[in-house]
Amino acid sequence: MRLSGLVFVCVIIIKSILFKPVHTYNILGVFPFMGKSHFYVFEAYAKELSRRGHNVTVLSYFPQKQPLKNYHDIDLGKDNKYFEFRHPIKVSFFHILVSFTILQPVVGPYTCRMILEDDEVQNLLRSGQKFDLVVMEQFNVDCPLVIAYKLGAPVIAMTSGVLLPWHYSRYGVPYNPSYVSYDIFKGGTKPTFLERIARTLTYHYMNFMQSVCSTSEDRVISDFFKDVPPIEELRRQVKLLLLYQNFVVSGSQLLPSNVIEVGGFHVGIPKKLPKDLKAFIEESANGVIYVSFGTILNGSSMQRYVYDAILGALKKLPYRIVWKWEKEIEGNPDNVYRGKWMPQNDILAHPKVVAFFSHCGQLGTTEAVHHGVPILGMPILADQFANAAIIEEQRLGVHVDINKVTKEMLLEKFNTILEPSFRAHVKELSKMWRDRPVTALNTAVHWTEFVARYPNATFRSPIAEIPMYQYLCLDGKSHYIVHRIYLQELVRRGHNVTIISHFPETNPPQNHHDVSLAGSIKILEDDMPLVRNYRTVISIATFLTESGRENCEVMLANKNVQDLMRRKPKFDVAVVEQFNSDCGLGLAHVLGAPVVGLTSHILMPWTYNRFGIPYHPAYVSFHFLEGGTKPTLYQRIERVLFDYYFKTRYYMAQKRDQQSLAKYFDDIPPLEDLAKEIKLLLLYQNFVLTGSQLFPANVIEIGGYHVSEAKPLTGELLEFVEEAEHGVIYISFGSVIKSSTMPEDKLQALLGAISELPQRFIWKWESKTMLLDKNKLYLADWLPQVDILGHPKTLAFLSHGGMGGTTEAIHFGVPVVAVPVFGDQPSNAAAIEESGLGVQLQIYELTKDKIVGAFKKVLDPGFRANVKEVSKAWSDRPMKPLDTAVYWTEYVARHPNITYKPAAVNTPLYQYIYLDIVIVFASTLLVLFLFTKTCLTLACKKSKVVKQKNKKDKAKSKRS
Numbered sequence: 036m037r038l039s040g041l042v043f044v045c046v047i048i049i050k051s052i053l054f055k056p057v058h059t060y061n062i063l064g065v066f067p068f069m070g071k072s073h074f075y076v077f078e079a080y081a082k083e084l085s086r087r088g089h090n091v092t093v094l095s096y097f098p099q100k101q102p103l104k105n106y107h108d109i110d111l112g113k114d115n116k117y118f119e120f121r122h123p124i125k126v127s128f129f130h131i132l133v134s135f136t137i138l139q140p141v142v143g144p145y146t147c148r149m150i151l152e153d154d155e156v157q158n159l160l161r162s163g164q165k166f167d168l169v170v171m172e173q174f175n176v177d178c179p180l181v182i183a184y185k186l187g188a189p190v191i192a193m194t195s196g197v198l199l200p201w202h203y204s205r206y207g208v209p210y211n212p213s214y215v216s217y218d219i220f221k222g223g224t225k226p227t228f229l230e231r232i233a234r235t236l237t238y239h240y241m242n243f244m245q246s247v248c249s250t251s252e253d254r255v256i257s258d259f260f261k262d263v264p265p266i267e268e269l270r271r272q273v274k275l276l277l278l279y280q281n282f283v284v285s286g287s288q289l290l291p292s293n294v295i296e297v298g299g300f301h302v303g304i305p306k307k308l309p310k311d312l313k314a315f316i317e318e319s320a321n322g323v324i325y326v327s328f329g330t331i332l333n334g335s336s337m338q339r340y341v342y343d344a345i346l347g348a349l350k351k352l353p354y355r356i357v358w359k360w361e362k363e364i365e366g367n368p369d370n371v372y373r374g375k376w377m378p379q380n381d382i383l384a385h386p387k388v389v390a391f392f393s394h395c396g397q398l399g400t401t402e403a404v405h406h407g408v409p410i411l412g413m414p415i416l417a418d419q420f421a422n423a424a425i426i427e428e429q430r431l432g433v434h435v436d437i438n439k440v441t442k443e444m445l446l447e448k449f450n451t452i453l454e455p456s457f458r459a460h461v462k463e464l465s466k467m468w469r470d471r472p473v474t475a476l477n478t479a480v481h482w483t484e485f486v487a488r489y490p491n492a493t494f495r496s497p498i499a500e501i502p503m504y505q506y507l508c509l510d511g512k513s514h515y516i517v518h519r520i521y522l523q524e525l526v527r528r529g530h531n532v533t534i535i536s537h538f539p540e541t542n543p544p545q546n547h548h549d550v551s552l553a554g555s556i557k558i559l560e561d562d563m564p565l566v567r568n569y570r571t572v573i574s575i576a577t578f579l580t581e582s583g584r585e586n587c588e589v590m591l592a593n594k595n596v597q598d599l600m601r602r603k604p605k606f607d608v609a610v611v612e613q614f615n616s617d618c619g620l621g622l623a624h625v626l627g628a629p630v631v632g633l634t635s636h637i638l639m640p641w642t643y644n645r646f647g648i649p650y651h652p653a654y655v656s657f658h659f660l661e662g663g664t665k666p667t668l669y670q671r672i673e674r675v676l677f678d679y680y681f682k683t684r685y686y687m688a689q690k691r692d693q694q695s696l697a698k699y700f701d702d703i704p705p706l707e708d709l710a711k712e713i714k715l716l717l718l719y720q721n722f723v724l725t726g727s728q729l730f731p732a733n734v735i736e737i738g739g740y741h742v743s744e745a746k747p748l749t750g751e752l753l754e755f756v757e758e759a760e761h762g763v764i765y766i767s768f769g770s771v772i773k774s775s776t777m778p779e780d781k782l783q784a785l786l787g788a789i790s791e792l793p794q795r796f797i798w799k800w801e802s803k804t805m806l807l808d809k810n811k812l813y814l815a816d817w818l819p820q821v822d823i824l825g826h827p828k829t830l831a832f833l834s835h836g837g838m839g840g841t842t843e844a845i846h847f848g849v850p851v852v853a854v855p856v857f858g859d860q861p862s863n864a865a866a867i868e869e870s871g872l873g874v875q876l877q878i879y880e881l882t883k884d885k886i887v888g889a890f891k892k893v894l895d896p897g898f899r900a901n902v903k904e905v906s907k908a909w910s911d912r913p914m915k916p917l918d919t920a921v922y923w924t925e926y927v928a929r930h931p932n933i934t935y936k937p938a939a940v941n942t943p944l945y946q947y948i949y950l951d952i953v954i955v956f957a958s959t960l961l962v963l964f965l966f967t968k969t970c971l972t973l974a975c976k977k978s979k980v981v982k983q984k985n986k987k988d989k990a991k992s993k994r995s
């Protein structure tokens with residue numbers, strides 16, 4: 036399949052996410068930061084957990100005023116021991132550094148002691164109450180992790196905003212000053228050179244402060260408990276992070292699977308406004324601008340010129356103003372309504388509110404985006420700078436620098452965001468923000484319950500674990516079976532689907548149109564020999580690029596395709612497989628349709644770059660080679676070489692596709708550029724099997740939907756299985772590999788192992804030769820794989836590790852012995868072993884004893900029980916994978932004009948690898964060194980001169 040276009044006849048989606056009654060859990064929430072704005076977020080989440088029947092205990096400074104069912108408070112602020120913190124409305128580099136320096140090493144250990152000293156906390160630890168889970172805010176203190184450790188409960192961390200400098204390395208999220216937005220600085224994803232230098236310096240400074248802070252927290256903890264591991268180690272045991280952001284606002288960022296975006300759930304349904312405020316807003320002729328600088332800024336510290344600029348601008352604007360301000364406003368202008376406190380969410384939700392003048396705190400920003408109100412941002416501290424920068428990049432608003440603000444500047448900025456086209460764009464983004472397959476709150480709750488259900492699973496990304504020296508090392512048919520399910524689902528939902536492929540349907544429904552390529556090319560089936568060495572790896576490269584080129588030529592020469600391209604019907608989405616050719620991208624470009632990428636396997640080496648996904652030989656599995664996420668040095672060298680080789684071959688083939696396209700169409704941009712414009716990628720894998728990997732928001736894991744329900748077996752096969760006293764083991768090398776090409780010695784080894792084990796065997800085998808007794812080994816050239824794997828008597832699966840069969844095995848919880856041959860099989864086999872689904876054996880190590888050993892290992896009851904657990908986790912998702920795939924396809928059709936790609940894709944290489952920053956630091960050091968050296972030399976000379984002079988003087992005085 037190359038391309039399919041979908042015309043949306045009707046896009047009516049009925050979402051009904053039904054929550055089955057689940058186990059209820061005992062959950063402890065620990066929110067040790069005193070900021071009310073943070074707690075707003077956690078409160079919405081904790082209340083939802085209690086509403087769903089979980090028994091929630093909350094440790095915070097903000098107890099509920101009214102008692103709530105299933106919600107128990109432990110109030111940390113009962114003696115008012117904490118200090119109230121009001122930040123001045125001023126911005127300077129000095130202020131930023133000082134506030135963070137105080138926040139970490141000073142406030143950290145202080146809060147830590149206060150919490151551990153608390154009587155109620157002490158009682159809780161002594162009570163022996165069992166908790167299934169601890170949820171903790173991860174901001175400036177981590178010492179409450181020790182509470183979770185003492186309770187023996189798994190931990191979920193949570194934020195109420197974007198990532199802080201010390202989060203990155205903890206979760207293996209890559210931080211790069213050139214394109215990752217930085218919380219306390221402006222510049223967003225496109226910083227200037229100076230900003231990159233400042234980011235680099237403060238990033239390391241803050242991380243240093245954080246480690247100082249950890250040491251002092253460790254000292255405090257040791258006053259209370261002996262035998263507790265250091266904080267640094269407890270941090271590594273955190274299962275996952277619920278991150279309060281969403282890519283629509285923060286941009287698509289590289290995140291591992293255990294860092295989950297849940298931004299936006301604190302925004303409640305708007306309530307009625309107070310009478311006078313309502314009247315003030317509704318009686319305005321042109322609309323209302325809402326002004327607020329949040330709760331922790333100290334209004335009276337605003338400098339005079341800023342105040343004058345704001346007041347001057349607001350008086351001049353033909354709008355009414357609602358201003359949250361603690362003091363009287365000079366002159367009491369009559370277009371201004373002032374209040375000490377304002378129902379912010381209800382105001383922003385009012386249709387008459389046309390703009391929001393804000394400091395860009397996370398909550399207000401989120402509420403404004405939710406209701407589609409453009410923002411004029413004036414950031415003052417912390418993450419407000421990053422928020423303001425991103426808002427401007429996404430055109431959700433604009434921002435001003437408080438140190439340079441003037442009346443004229445404010446008026447100009449207000450005029451920009453009040454333009455009708457600007458406001459329309461904000462409304463569009465606001466729709467996108469709310470357009471999610473599962474609401475943010477349901478997502479947060481799902482992953483919370485997930486951790487409680489699978490407390491022993493690790494979700495950590497391997498990048499967070501690898502040693503620094505490795506980190507610095509520089510750097511057929513089975514497809515269509517998968518795609519068909521997805522395409523049929525789109526048809527079933529009423530979309531008008533046109534499919535260009537080699538596999539037309541015989542009896543398609545009315546809204547399914549095939550553009551058939553059938554008969555024009557040989558289909559891959561039972562073709563590949565069952566051997567593996569460097570020669571076969573290299574031949575794969577040839578095979579992939581050659582067949583890609585041929586497909587492209589065949590497709591372009593096809594009459595039906597040419598006819599379609601001439602008619603150019605309007606397509607809302609083009610779905611293009613991301614495999615061995617980008618020819619389809621050219622067609623999609625001609626048709627003018629936004630593109631969704633689709634795979635039926637893990638990423639190809641050339642797919643990483645175009646989506647900005649980092650490929651790193653030290654911890655990212657390499658498609659064609661073994662080693663998984665823990666390769667040896669030799670394997671890493673192998674990977675680097677083959678990665679280069681495969682990409683070179685691919686880019687050469689891509690050039691030829693470009694030439695083929697040029698024969699038919701004018702002006703097709705370079706295919707690699709078109710590839711970078713792909714809106715999103717539906718990736719056929721899931722982290723439970725392949726491990727947590729770094730993906731931007733537009734790469735969506737949807738592995739598993741092709742597995743259908745198992746049907747009962749029939750006839751001879753049924754008899755064979757039912758009569759197997761010790762169960763059966765199923766052997767298959769898939770549809771592409773010819774198992775009868777197995778070398779003789781390996782075949783004998785396998786037959787020897789089969790004879791030695793008590794189980795019966797079923798083998799997909801193409802030739803007619805009998806291998807063993809019919810009662811021991813059942814042979815057939817076609818077998819109902821899903822039905823065999825779904826049968827309870829099937830105990831294990833010997834497989835080549837293709838993604839299709841592996842997915843079916845994990846779905847039914849059947850342990851796998853994987854013998855990878857080619858393609859993605861080596862990395863799938865490594866994933867099978869690493870996830871606990873099975874073990875892998877390489878072809879060259881196939882001996883009878885090894886095979887028997889592998890089967891004995893996976894047939895062990897303990898191993899099998901764990902496989903069942905992995906299988907349950909695999910299916911446990913907030914939304915079914917097929918629904919997810921369809922959802923995001925429709926999403927692109929709904930929001931075709933927006934780009935979703937991460938900033939990393941467009942960052943120049945020299946910035947990506949920090950080249951210029953390194954040069955600056957190196958030259959600074961060099962200059963310093965030379966300067967010091969020169970000074971020293973001069974000083975030495977001078978002192979010599981002085982000494983000599985002294986000598987001479989002495990001599991003189993002696994003489995005289």
Ligand SMILES: *[C@@H]1O[C@H](CO)[C@@H](O)[C@H](O)[C@H]1NC(C)=O
Pocket residue numbers: 061090091092107164
């Ligand atoms: C719920 O939590 C509270 C407070 O931690 C505890 O006292 C109570 O026993 C718990 N209830 C259940 C059913 O576990």
Ligand SMILES: *[C@@H]1O[C@H](CO)[C@@H](O)[C@H](O)[C@H]1NC(C)=O
Pocket residue numbers: 488489490491904
């Ligand atoms: C998790 O591991 C512990 C100790 O190894 C074990 O007792 C417990 O049963 C396991 N829990 C699950 C759900 O597998």
Ligand SMILES: *[C@@H]1O[C@H](CO)[C@@H](O)[C@H](O)[C@H]1NC(C)=O
Pocket residue numbers: 042044531532533548604
């Ligand atoms: C559906 O697609 C077919 C083939 O591309 C096209 O001829 C037809 O007009 C489309 N129907 C609608 C209702 O858009």
Ligand SMILES: *[C@@H]1O[C@H](CO)[C@@H](O)[C@H](O)[C@H]1NC(C)=O
Pocket residue numbers: 463929930931932
């Ligand atoms: C996308 O952009 C095109 C051209 O700029 C415009 O005609 C179209 O209305 C936009 N679509 C949406 C949904 O905004």
